[in-house]
Amino acid sequence: MxxxxxxxxxxxxxxxxxxHEHDKLPxxxxxxxxxxxxxxxxxxxxxxxxxxxxxxxxxxxGYYVSPEHLNNxxxxxxxxxxxxxxxxxxxxxxxxxxxVEASNQFSKALIDPGLLPNLFLSDYVKRVFDLYPKxxxxxxxxxxxxxxxxxxxxxxxxxxxxxxxxxxxxxxTGAQQAIDLITRMxxxxxxxxxxxxxxxxxxLDVFRAQGARLIPVEFAPEGYxxxxxxxxxxxxxxxxxxxxxxxxxxxxxxxxxxxxxQLLELxxxxxxxxxxxxxxxxxxxxxxxxxxxxxxxxxxxxxxxxSFCKYVAPGLRICAVVGSQDIIxxxxxxxSLADNGTPLVTQKIFLHYFQSTRMQQHLEKLRIAxxxxxxxMEEELRQSGLPWTWASPNGxxxxxxxxxxxxxxxxxxxxxxxxxxxxxxxxxxxPLDQIEDHIRLxxxxxxxxxxxxxxxxxxQVASDILDREQM
Amino acid sequence: MxxxxxxxxxxxxxxxxxxHEHDKLPxxxxxxxxxxxxxxxxxxxxxxxxxxxxxxxxxxxGYYVSPEHLNNxxxxxxxxxxxxxxxxxxxxxxxxxxxVEASNQFSKALIDPGLLPNLFLSDYVKRVFDLYPKxxxxxxxxxxxxxxxxxxxxxxxxxxxxxxxxxxxxxxTGAQQAIDLITRMxxxxxxxxxxxxxxxxxxLDVFRAQGARLIPVEFAPEGYxxxxxxxxxxxxxxxxxxxxxxxxxxxxxxxxxxxxxQLLELxxxxxxxxxxxxxxxxxxxxxxxxxxxxxxxxxxxxxxxxSFCKYVAPGLRICAVVGSQDIIxxxxxxxSLADNGTPLVTQKIFLHYFQSTRMQQHLEKLRIAxxxxxxxMEEELRQSGLPWTWASPNGxxxxxxxxxxxxxxxxxxxxxxxxxxxxxxxxxxxPLDQIEDHIRLxxxxxxxxxxxxxxxxxxQVASDILDREQM
Numbered sequence: 001m002x003x004x005x006x007x008x009x010x011x012x013x014x015x016x017x018x019x020h021e022h023d024k025l026p027x028x029x030x031x032x033x034x035x036x037x038x039x040x041x042x043x044x045x046x047x048x049x050x051x052x053x054x055x056x057x058x059x060x061x062g063y064y065v066s067p068e069h070l071n072n073x074x075x076x077x078x079x080x081x082x083x084x085x086x087x088x089x090x091x092x093x094x095x096x097x098x099x100v101e102a103s104n105q106f107s108k109a110l111i112d113p114g115l116l117p118n119l120f121l122s123d124y125v126k127r128v129f130d131l132y133p134k135x136x137x138x139x140x141x142x143x144x145x146x147x148x149x150x151x152x153x154x155x156x157x158x159x160x161x162x163x164x165x166x167x168x169x170x171x172x173t174g175a176q177q178a179i180d181l182i183t184r185m186x187x188x189x190x191x192x193x194x195x196x197x198x199x200x201x202x203x204l205d206v207f208r209a210q211g212a213r214l215i216p217v218e219f220a221p222e223g224y225x226x227x228x229x230x231x232x233x234x235x236x237x238x239x240x241x242x243x244x245x246x247x248x249x250x251x252x253x254x255x256x257x258x259x260x261x262q263l264l265e266l267x268x269x270x271x272x273x274x275x276x277x278x279x280x281x282x283x284x285x286x287x288x289x290x291x292x293x294x295x296x297x298x299x300x301x302x303x304x305x306x307s308f309c310k311y312v313a314p315g316l317r318i319c320a321v322v323g324s325q326d327i328i329x330x331x332x333x334x335x336s337l338a339d340n341g342t343p344l345v346t347q348k349i350f351l352h353y354f355q356s357t358r359m360q361q362h363l364e365k366l367r368i369a370x371x372x373x374x375x376x377m378e379e380e381l382r383q384s385g386l387p388w389t390w391a392s393p394n395g396x397x398x399x400x401x402x403x404x405x406x407x408x409x410x411x412x413x414x415x416x417x418x419x420x421x422x423x424x425x426x427x428x429x430x431p432l433d434q435i436e437d438h439i440r441l442x443x444x445x446x447x448x449x450x451x452x453x454x455x456x457x458x459x460q461v462a463s464d465i466l467d468r469e470q471m
Numbered sequence: 472m473x474x475x476x477x478x479x480x481x482x483x484x485x486x487x488x489x490x491h492e493h494d495k496l497p498x499x500x501x502x503x504x505x506x507x508x509x510x511x512x513x514x515x516x517x518x519x520x521x522x523x524x525x526x527x528x529x530x531x532x533g534y535y536v537s538p539e540h541l542n543n544x545x546x547x548x549x550x551x552x553x554x555x556x557x558x559x560x561x562x563x564x565x566x567x568x569x570x571v572e573a574s575n576q577f578s579k580a581l582i583d584p585g586l587l588p589n590l591f592l593s594d595y596v597k598r599v600f601d602l603y604p605k606x607x608x609x610x611x612x613x614x615x616x617x618x619x620x621x622x623x624x625x626x627x628x629x630x631x632x633x634x635x636x637x638x639x640x641x642x643x644t645g646a647q648q649a650i651d652l653i654t655r656m657x658x659x660x661x662x663x664x665x666x667x668x669x670x671x672x673x674x675l676d677v678f679r680a681q682g683a684r685l686i687p688v689e690f691a692p693e694g695y696x697x698x699x700x701x702x703x704x705x706x707x708x709x710x711x712x713x714x715x716x717x718x719x720x721x722x723x724x725x726x727x728x729x730x731x732x733q734l735l736e737l738x739x740x741x742x743x744x745x746x747x748x749x750x751x752x753x754x755x756x757x758x759x760x761x762x763x764x765x766x767x768x769x770x771x772x773x774x775x776x777x778s779f780c781k782y783v784a785p786g787l788r789i790c791a792v793v794g795s796q797d798i799i800x801x802x803x804x805x806x807s808l809a810d811n812g813t814p815l816v817t818q819k820i821f822l823h824y825f826q827s828t829r830m831q832q833h834l835e836k837l838r839i840a841x842x843x844x845x846x847x848m849e850e851e852l853r854q855s856g857l858p859w860t861w862a863s864p865n866g867x868x869x870x871x872x873x874x875x876x877x878x879x880x881x882x883x884x885x886x887x888x889x890x891x892x893x894x895x896x897x898x899x900x901x902p903l904d905q906i907e908d909h910i911r912l913x914x915x916x917x918x919x920x921x922x923x924x925x926x927x928x929x930x931q932v933a934s935d936i937l938d939r940e941q942m
Contacts, residue, residue: 024504118604202808
């Protein structure tokens with residue numbers, strides 16, 4: 001439904017007050033050319049706007065902005081205070097769900113703070129301030145602390161047999177900022193980008209806010225349909241493919257190594273950047289996952305986003321982005337405009353904790369703790385007697401559950417919220433906003449006992465809905 | 472030279488690959504309508520593009536993209552790696568200067584870390600981690616820590632007799648992020664905004680990257696020409712006026728209280744938001760400055776940016792933004808997409824330090840130390856025998872110096888850099904890129920002895936240039 005996207009594109013520009021009432025809108029021909037879409041697509045978008053009374057037609061002249069709508073600036077500022085209607089229509093759907101206070105939190109793909117070595121961390125921080133007495137008085141550069149970049153580059157090189165230099169790495173405030181900066185630098189409205197279906201919902205929010213055209217690539221337990229990926233690259237010439245190939249959020253799936261290599265060839269052939277989000281790489285259960293795509297990349301088509309927020313220290317929000325020197329130089333400029341650098345305090349604390357042997361011990365314990373929680377959740381689901389289905393992941397924080405037939409995720413969520421239980425409905429993770437038969441359950445935030453109770457509550461809610469609907 | 476801005480606007484869109492070679496560009500009429508400018512302005516922009524061979528004309532048809540230029544995507548990715556030419560043309564000029572290693576740093580408007588109570592700060596941090604043992608494992612909300620917002624709202628209310636609630640305040644990573652988020656939410660390409668002339672250069676960089684049309688308002692020691700401000704608001708209907716009315720950067724000037732009140736009336740009358748950047752409010756020398764504009768505001772037309780980076784703890788990068796609930800709600804959404812929240816660690820450290828009595832003592836000492844440095848710099852300038860002129864500021868970190876006649880800032884900077892001395896040339900702070908006879912000297916980063924040496928070096932360099940040119 002490409003015309004819907006063109007419709008949204010025009011609506012956003014109308015909302016922002018680019019045209020005043022009775023202003024003439026761009027012709028179908030011109031807009032089709034500008035957006036690189038078929039004229040029929042633009043025509044259909046205008047027809048819908050006309051139906052809704054947002055635009056009107058003057059014979060032999062074209063489309064005009066209706067007076068009763070969007071009297072832009074004046075309307076936007078009505079009542080004295082600025083209405084945010086005048087701002088672009090953006091939101092972060094996931095954080096809306098997280099704002100719900102619930103006793104059974106299956107929506108948060110976060111590590112239970114109880115699993116982090118908090119006392120040790122605090123002790124460590126004290127030592128960091130002894131090491132750098134002027135730390136609080138010093139700004140970081142926009143690129144990030146050089147000592148930290150050097151350590152992280154060496155760590156990645158050692159882990160993945162790569163040859164990345166500290167200058168080819170930038171520190172951001174979490175993966176969210178990395179995704180946002182990359183999107184701002186390389187995407188303009190109506191640019192096509194490939195995204196996995198399903199995918200990380202807060203990334204979708206960023207892409208939509210920038211006006212990108214989202215082309216979905218289905219992610220199955222065995223990977224992508226590579227022929228389809230090639231067709232999509234050929235047809236849409238996407239600016240980039242945003243992907244999370246290792247213990248993927250929300251599914252937990254991992255892209256096999258051979259598909260990783262193929263993808264790099266396609267990226268080069270179709271000049272499509274690969275934005276590899278790799279936040280869960282170290283959270284594997286039985287064996288290490290394949291190396292990230294960027295480790296196979298020899299020609300500079302990947303941007304590697306490696307967040308350490310999830311398990312090292314969420315309160316610090318440290319993320320590394322690796323790419324070719326040109327790419328990193330662009331991102332340094334974007335970062336310097338966006339916030340002029342991540343606070344030095346958090347970088348130095350992270351650096352010294354990350355290098356400690358205690359950190360490695362913590363990580364090993366964490367893997368075991370998470371695997372146990374996953375096993376408990378799976379066991380409870382199986383014992384519930386309901387036909388939930390899922391592919392058991394080898395790492396990460398989530399189960400991607402197909403619901404029993406006849407049960408809709410939205411309906412289940414409404415009832416679950418009444419029982420103080422939250423999860424992420426599939427549609428939020430869907431670039432097409434359609435997935436109704438899947439939900440994401442995170443096993444990382446609650447302990448085993450709470451997981452058992454929560455899944456029983458969930459199963460009861462699901463049974464009740466199914467019973468009622470069969471009556 | 473509005474046509475230059477239209478020219479830049481078209482160039483940026485060409486660079487980003489919106490049009491392919493031999494694509495038809497929008498007509499003069501349409502573009503004039505879209506950008507809300509005169510057709511002649513667009514015509515002149517196209518003429519310049521034609522002269523430069525970037526576009527060509529087909530008789531009776533219009534303007535087309537020349538083939539040799541901007542073969543967009545393909546050209547941008549030439550050589551295998553992405554060239555950032557494909558990204559929008561953005562930079563942060565000030566940070567370019569700061570990257571120069573120099574022994575006489577008059578370019579940095581930062582507090583000398585030696586003036587901050589570092590040992591005390593470090594001790595304090597240790598206590599914070601004892602108070603919140605799980606601090607490192609916890610995410611902040613996008614809006615920022617509620618405890619911190621409550622304390623800052625109470626602080627501002629007490630200081631300015633206002634009535635702001637914690638919900639009407641958002642925490643950002645420095646003023647830079649606040650300016651960036653506000654600009655992203657409310658500015659689209661070619662929107663007019665008012666800016667002081669001169670002004671903070673990194674804000675200009677953000678506005679330019681977003682494609683804003685900059686309308687300058689001259690800032691003199693006695694304030695603005697209010698009649699001119701009204702005319703500009705009437706004529707250009709700016710989205711907002713970005714201003715730094717208290718110990719202004721780079722001039723050190725302060726807008727008188729009566730002009731503050733007038734400005735609020737104009738803002739309401741012409742529905743122009745006032746973006747008040749107030750980073751230097753507490754750095755006064757003899758007497759407190761007038762209350763900020765937002766304290767006089769009764770109808771929601773100000774967004775108040777209050778950074779504490781400059782003097783509380785630069786390494787923490789804590790800034791508060793205050794505005795009507797609608798405005799703050801919009802900014803929370805933007806912040807959640809941009810980085811999902813400032814790290815909790817820095818917020819909690821800041822909170823507890825900010826509330827300490829030690830912090831108030833530090834601030835009083837800091838004011839005295841800075842005033843002494845300012846006096847030393849002014850004394851050395853007077854004793855140099857050269858006709859520098861400036862209005863002595865009552866607070867802030869900078870002197871805005873008019874150069875001796877015949878001396879250009881650019882020339883002086885080139886020679887000064889050879890003597891390992893940096894300062895900020897006026898043009899960087901100028902929305903029109905023209906100021907050639909002023910420079911900004913910061914007295915905050917170097918101690919008294921270094922200031923004396925540095926100013927002597929600067930005076931010598933200036934004399935040499937003037938001597939050579941008179942020969």
